[in-house]
Amino acid sequence: MSRLFGNGSLTDEDVHFSPDGKLLVSAGLDGSIKLWRTSNGTLLKSFSAHKGHILSVNFSPNSQLFTSAGEDAIIKIWQISDGHLLHSLHGHKSAIRNVIFINDHLLASASAGLEKTIILWDLQDMELNKLLKQGCNWVYDYLKNSPKLKEEDRHICDGQLTD
Incomplete structure (x- = not known):
């Protein structure tokens, strides 16, 4: 069985199914998000979310939240x-x-x-994960001084160091 979502003219960059399979979220190149019911292809909600293209959407494991992110360098968490x-x-x-x-x-x-960075976010205290910060502190000298690394790889922890 196949199901068509939209009218065939979607310009979406990313789509994801919820873990429970009941919903689909799509990220538009126009900065919009669409939330769909998978059982019948019904559009539940469409809203403007970001300035510029949305490049990523994803659901939480409990299917209660989803994220969106894109060219504006902001992660948004939606209920x-x-x-x-x-x-x-x-x-x-x-x-x-x-x-x-x-x-x-x-x-x-x-x-x-x-930039080419990976950031871990702890949603309980809404801060960058402390473990990642500590790990970056530990490898700082290696990243800056190792002759084995390419220049662009030396900056993976930039902005993550703590005192």
């Missing part, structure tokens, strides 16, 4: 039940290529372009 924006996460300096939930309380995000 599925009412489409309410819960949080906007700022930490990347360039477009965000991918955001995934590791579990219901931990996100990983990867940026594209020159």
Whole structure:
């Protein structure tokens, strides 16, 4: 069985099914998000979410939240039940290529372009994961001084160091 979502003219960059299989979220190149019911292809909600292209959408493991991210370098966390924006996460300096939930309380995000960083987000305290910061502190000297690394690889922890 196949199901058509939309009228065949969608210009979406990313789509994901919810873990329970009941919903599909699509990310538009126009900065819009669409939330669909998979059982009948009904569009439940469509809203403007970002300035510029949305490059990534994904659901939380419990199917209660979803994320969106894109060219504006902002991760947005949405509540599925009412489409309410819960949080906007700022930490990347360039477009965000991918955001995934590791579990219901931990996100990983990867940026594209020159920045090329991965950030772990702890959603319980809404801060960058402290473990990642500590790990970056431990490898700082290696990243800056190892002759084995390419120049672009030396900057993976830029902005993550703590005192």
